[in-house]
Amino acid sequence: MRDTHPIFAAVFTGVAAIGERTGYGRRRAEALADARGRLLVVGLGPGHDLAHLPTGVTEVVAVEPEPSMRARSARRISRAPAPTWLVGATAEELPLRSSSVDAALVALVLCSVSDPAMAAAELRRVLRPGGTLHVLEHVHASPDSWLRPWQDRLDPLWSRLAAGCHLTRDTRQILLTAGFDTTQLRDTTVRLAPAVVAPHLIGTAR
Ligand SMILES: C[S@@+](CC[C@H](N)C(=O)[O-])C[C@H]1O[C@@H](n2cnc3c(N)ncnc32)[C@H](O)[C@@H]1O
Structure with a gap:
């Protein structure tokens, strides 16, 4: 059985x-x-993305394996501007038919999945041809960044404290390897985050 992380869920919801x-x-x-x-939302967490759905989204299917996170998203689901269905499942084994969604969102979740390659392959499978993968992920800093050795050093501790989240994921490469066109993804720095999670990848892959 998968570990549960109720304390992380409470802390992350506040953050x-x-x-x-x-x-x-x-x-x-x-x-x-x-x-x-x-739209498929992978790792819904407390559900903050639901407040930012554009009007073109007609339905949301969300997966979230952590029971306490599912409980924490209930209010935001009830207020979502599009009908939203939440399922207890993981990114590595999406309970959806192939080519059954127009779009998918990964926000702060590919850092946390146990098998990012399998998760990316599943995303590829369930997205229809021409579908869009919306990405907002903190990532490993570039090789010339002063931050990268700190991420490497802190990753084991961070991962224990943050329910399996990693500071060292090369998400662009993971998506490329799964067959996504990543040219519309860009690197950016989110200055409000703690420095080790400041480097982000944002945009749309196809
Ligand atoms: C840092 S939180 C981000 C939540 C939300 N996406 C957001 O941006 O606020 C990471 C989420 O990924 C979920 N998660 C962890 N492993 C997962 C997996 N294998 N498949 C899907 N979700 C997973 C966690 O339970 C948690 O809700």
Whole structure:
């Protein structure tokens, strides 16, 4: 059975709420900007992305393996501007038919999945041809950054404290290897985050 992380869920929910008030919500809206149709949200967490759905999203299917996170998203699901269904499942084994969604969102989740290659392959499978993958992920800093050795050093401790989240994921390469066109993804720095999670990848992969 998968470990549960109720303390992390409580802490992250508070941090995410502060983020909404201090600029991170703008990043969420930017990542989702041109999402349309049936949207899969992977690792919904407390559900803050639901407040940023563009009007073109007609339905949301969300997966979230952590029971306490699912409980924490209930209020935001009830207020979502599109009908939202939440399922207890993982990114590595999406309970969806192939080519069954128009768009998918990964926000702060590929850092945490146990098998990012399998998760990316599953995303490829469930997205319809021409579908869009919306990305807002903190990532490994570039090889010439002063931050990168700190991420490497802190990763084992960080991962234990943050429910398996890693500071060292090369998400662009993971998506490339799974067959995504990543040319519309860009590197950016989120200055509001703690420095080790400041380097982000944002945009849309196809
Ligand atoms: C840092 S939180 C981010 C939550 C939300 N996406 C957001 O941006 O606020 C990471 C989330 O990924 C979920 N998660 C962890 N492993 C996962 C997996 N294998 N598949 C799907 N979600 C997973 C966690 O339970 C948690 O809710």
